[in-house]
Amino acid sequence: MRVLRASDHRRMPWKNGRGETVEIAVFPEAAGLDDFQWRVSMAGVTEDGEFSIFPGIDRTLAVLSGEGIELHVAGRGPQRLTRDYDPLAFPADAPTAARLVQGPITDLNVMTRRGQYSHRLARDAGPCDLRLILATAPLTLSLAGQVHALGPLDVLYCDGPEAALPPGPVTNAWLIEISRAT
Numbered sequence: 129m130r131v132l133r134a135s136d137h138r139r140m141p142w143k144n145g146r147g148e149t150v151e152i153a154v155f156p157e158a159a160g161l162d163d164f165q166w167r168v169s170m171a172g173v174t175e176d177g178e179f180s181i182f183p184g185i186d187r188t189l190a191v192l193s194g195e196g197i198e199l200h201v202a203g204r205g206p207q208r209l210t211r212d213y214d215p216l217a218f219p220a221d222a223p224t225a226a227r228l229v230q231g232p233i234t235d236l237n238v239m240t241r242r243g244q245y246s247h248r249l250a251r252d253a254g255p256c257d258l259r260l261i262l263a264t265a266p267l268t269l270s271l272a273g274q275v276h277a278l279g280p281l282d283v284l285y286c287d288g289p290e291a292a293l294p295p296g297p298v299t300n301a302w303l304i305e306i307s308r309a310t
Contacts (some may be wrong), residue, residue, distance in 0.1 A: 191234075249305075261283060
């Protein structure tokens with residue numbers, strides 16, 4: 129179990145070069161945008177536009193701040209996301225366009241390589257091999273006999289038996305659950 133501090137998250141350009149992403153965690157650790165198995169990141173979206181294409185990747189997106197975004201994923205009707213809506217899962221290799229509802233947003237992205245890993249982004253705990261807990265406000269967690277104080281956008285990275293959480297919703301956090309495909 130380890131804490132990933134917000135100040136240590138890696139900033140890098142979007143794959144399409146139209147913005148900046150903050151990479152929270154990636155596996156393998158040295159993986160780039162074309163060869164990761166799973167990746168968790170945040171991005172500030174300041175204008176309408178096309179999403180980067182990631183072949184063979186499944187993606188889930190949630191809104192962390194701002195008024196919301198409307199996504200147009202190929203083959204689906206428009207989907208509006210706000211901080212109050214459930215995250216949206218979609219194939220990252222499907223052409224996707226975004227329209228801001230009213231001003232910029234910050235989003236949370238979870239991506240896994242299809243057929244190798246699966247993921248879930250939620251506010252309640254489910255079974256998984258690996259869990260990242262992203263604090264959206266100051267948060268103190270007691271897990272496996274250890275107390276962890278998290279600031280906004282800090283992450284508690286847990287794997288194996290450490291990933292177990294009591295059932296029920298978690299406030300002030302997003303749970304990112306990653307499992308190997310079976």
